Amino acid sequence: MPSRKFAEGEVVRGRWPGSSLYYEVEVLSYDSRSQLYTVKYKDGTELELKESDVKPLKSFKQRKGGSTSSSPSRRRGSRSRSRSRSPGRAPKGPRRSASASHQPDVKEKETRREILQVKLTPLVLKPFGNSINVYNGEPEHMEKNDVSRKNKQERVILSPEDSYIATQYSLRPRREEVKVKEIESKEQKLVPKGPAPLETFQVTTPQRKDLEFGGVPGASLIMLGLPACLFLLLLQCRQNDPSLLSFPPPLPALGELWEARVCGIYLLWFFIQALFYLLPIGKVVEGTPLVDGRRLKYRLNGFFAFVLTSAIVGTCLFWGIELCYVYSHFLQFALAATVFSVVLSVYLYARSLKAPRDELSPASSGNVVYDFFIGRELNPRIGAFDLKYFCELRPGLIGWVVVNLVMLLAEMKVQGRGTPSLAMVLVNSFQLLYVVDALWNEEALLTTMDIIHDGFGFMLAFGDLVWVPFTYSLQAFYLVSHPHDLSWPLASVIIALKLCGYVIFRCANSQKNAFRKNPTDPKLAHLKTIHTSTGKSLLVSGWWGFVRHPNYLGDLIMALAWSLPCGFNHLLPYFYVIYFTALLVHREARDEHQCKRKYGLAWEKYCQRVPYRILPYVY
Ligand SMILES: NC(=O)C1=CN([C@@H]2O[C@H](COP(=O)(O)OP(=O)(O)OC[C@H]3O[C@@H](n4cnc5c(N)ncnc54)[C@H](OP(=O)(O)O)[C@@H]3O)[C@@H](O)[C@H]2O)C=CC1
Numbered sequence: 001m002p003s004r005k006f007a008e009g010e011v012v013r014g015r016w017p018g019s020s021l022y023y024e025v026e027v028l029s030y031d032s033r034s035q036l037y038t039v040k041y042k043d044g045t046e047l048e049l050k051e052s053d054v055k056p057l058k059s060f061k062q063r064k065g066g067s068t069s070s071s072p073s074r075r076r077g078s079r080s081r082s083r084s085r086s087p088g089r090a091p092k093g094p095r096r097s098a099s100a101s102h103q104p105d106v107k108e109k110e111t112r113r114e115i116l117q118v119k120l121t122p123l124v125l126k127p128f129g130n131s132i133n134v135y136n137g138e139p140e141h142m143e144k145n146d147v148s149r150k151n152k153q154e155r156v157i158l159s160p161e162d163s164y165i166a167t168q169y170s171l172r173p174r175r176e177e178v179k180v181k182e183i184e185s186k187e188q189k190l191v192p193k194g195p196a197p198l199e200t201f202q203v204t205t206p207q208r209k210d211l212e213f214g215g216v217p218g219a220s221l222i223m224l225g226l227p228a229c230l231f232l233l234l235l236q237c238r239q240n241d242p243s244l245l246s247f248p249p250p251l252p253a254l255g256e257l258w259e260a261r262v263c264g265i266y267l268l269w270f271f272i273q274a275l276f277y278l279l280p281i282g283k284v285v286e287g288t289p290l291v292d293g294r295r296l297k298y299r300l301n302g303f304f305a306f307v308l309t310s311a312i313v314g315t316c317l318f319w320g321i322e323l324c325y326v327y328s329h330f331l332q333f334a335l336a337a338t339v340f341s342v343v344l345s346v347y348l349y350a351r352s353l354k355a356p357r358d359e360l361s362p363a364s365s366g367n368v369v370y371d372f373f374i375g376r377e378l379n380p381r382i383g384a385f386d387l388k389y390f391c392e393l394r395p396g397l398i399g400w401v402v403v404n405l406v407m408l409l410a411e412m413k414v415q416g417r418g419t420p421s422l423a424m425v426l427v428n429s430f431q432l433l434y435v436v437d438a439l440w441n442e443e444a445l446l447t448t449m450d451i452i453h454d455g456f457g458f459m460l461a462f463g464d465l466v467w468v469p470f471t472y473s474l475q476a477f478y479l480v481s482h483p484h485d486l487s488w489p490l491a492s493v494i495i496a497l498k499l500c501g502y503v504i505f506r507c508a509n510s511q512k513n514a515f516r517k518n519p520t521d522p523k524l525a526h527l528k529t530i531h532t533s534t535g536k537s538l539l540v541s542g543w544w545g546f547v548r549h550p551n552y553l554g555d556l557i558m559a560l561a562w563s564l565p566c567g568f569n570h571l572l573p574y575f576y577v578i579y580f581t582a583l584l585v586h587r588e589a590r591d592e593h594q595c596k597r598k599y600g601l602a603w604e605k606y607c608q609r610v611p612y613r614i615l616p617y618v619y
Pocket residue numbers: 129130131447448449450505509512515516536537538539540544548549551552555587591594595
């Protein structure tokens with residue numbers, strides 16, 4: 001068997017069928033039987049190429065300076081004019097490699113044959129959800145979000161037939177006969193205009209896909225550091241003096257932290273939540289379109305699961321079941337949840353190896369360590385049971401509220417109080433509002449980066465199941481053994497701050513969700529927008545004209561309001577604000593990067609118009 005030259009994940013140059021142009025591509029896989037490489041172009045186009053049509057990056061010399069962008073989509077305008085190169089024009093023929101012969105006499109024939117290897121799949125562009133398009137060089141314009149203008153746009157985007165119209169094609173290896181005429185006519189409608197200048201390249205060092213979170217070293221560090229950080233935080237919080245001066249806390253033996261009964265209770269909790277998730281109650285909605293145009297279905301019953309859980313917790317209290325057991329075994333629960341999340345991550349990685357390529361996350365890289373962290377599979381499901389979606393909102397988020405309640409009961413017990421402290425009541429109510437809000441607006445989760453971009457791996461498994469319930473409840477845990485007397489005037493200021501943060505957070509998220517769901521919503525007609533080449537628009541007034549991430553600003557203000565009731569004696573209750581600031585600054589940078597790729601010039605215009613990211617005049 002001949003050996004392959006290029007590895008999976010390697011960034012190389014692939015020849016564009018029917019031309020002598022090479023573009024930067026990523027090697028996705030290699031089929032040793034057909035000896036073809038499946039490669040992905042920068043704009044998402046996937047093709048099968050012969051080895052002779054794949055070249056290492058270093059074998060190219062760059063003639064022109066400037067951008068190294070080489071997406072073939074940028075050239076489609078010119079190809080549509082030069083009709084012999086149009087992928088849709090070739091006559092029917094047998095399936096063959098997308099590569100071409102180099103012999104001049106058969107070149108024309110070969111070109112036509114190779115064109116047949118690609119099937120034109122218009123990318124889905126629906127009014128709701130994220131588009132998978134990239135910027136294609138079309139001009140953008142600013143417009144008022146008025147209905148009449150939008151209706152014009154609707155004719156192109158929203159009519160049932162045309163709802164699949166996008167500004168570019170995804171070219172995939174041909175699996176079936178292409179109806180040439182049909183495609184030709186669609187092509188005329190869809191292919192954007194404006195060729196990009198031809199570029200050739202000189203790249204001296206091999207390039208890899210840009211990895212987020214500091215790549216493999218960063219991911220490894222996070223995977224080891226987060227569990228360590230969690231246990232240090234919890235141990236530190238249990239100390240009489242939780243100040244930095246008494247850091248690090250004494251470490252218990254690992255055996256002390258492992259308890260079979262706790263593991264059993266944790267598993268019971270997880271499976272009860274899974275059972276609630278499976279109940280056929282609640283609306284079923286469609287998620288954002290996937291790369292193949294499919295939309296997964298999700299049942300929205302998170303709020304219902306919360307009500308059922310509250311009923312169970314209420315029953316436990318009524319029967320006098322000692323919920324403070326969770327407080328006295330908090331570290332044991334944290335360990336059980338950590339072990340569970342690691343086992344789940346291993347399972348997720350293992351099953352992802354069998355997943356079809358187009359079901360993998362765009363964030364995955366081909367590197368085992370990195371993919372274990374970020375997750376390979378985008379939407380791992382067991383039947384209709386969506387593991388990522390379930391874990392994101394149920395066991396951890398609802399668990400966080402239960403943990404907070406346990407801490408409230410523990411405070412009364414430990415401090416011998418008849419009623420919980422004002423600080424504890426505020427922390428509990430603020431965070432309860434946050435969780436209830438998330439469950440009530442469950443549908444909004446479907447457009448978050450976690451669902452549409454990140455895979456389901458260690459990051460989200462640990463984040464959802466361990467990090468959220470055990471570190472987000474740190475303020476309540478802290479207050480159990482470090483009471484803080486809060487005056488009513490100060491409490492009122494903190495309540496006002498929380499409400500202010502909540503209003504910003506909720507209004508910003510709702511405004512964007514409403515706009516994405518229905519860009520012609522008359523309630524949003526007063527807002528200004530920038531039209532982008534993907535067909536979607538960006539809001540440039542209202543909350544999204546204030547800063548580029550008003551929802552993060554609101555979330556951060558709320559985070560501060562959760563910590564303030566604990567006073568200023570120690571830094572520990574402020575851990576959440578510090579961590580969350582870092583998380584959101586990094587998340588904003590990731591989102592910015594993705595939006596720049598999606599919207600190109602339009603995004604740059606938006607950034608000019610709305611120069612601050614999160615905090616006006618500061619950041
Ligand atoms: N408590 C916690 O631990 C965490 C909470 N969160 C919260 O989760 C929520 C969701 O956050 P996240 O998923 O990061 O992203 P956002 O909800 O902020 O969504 C970002 C997306 O919105 C769209 N968008 C950006 N600007 C505009 C605009 N001007 N007009 C219209 N659409 C725009 C883009 O997608 P497109 O154009 O494709 O629609 C962009 O990718 C936030 O409120 C955040 O605070 C997040 C992380 C952790």
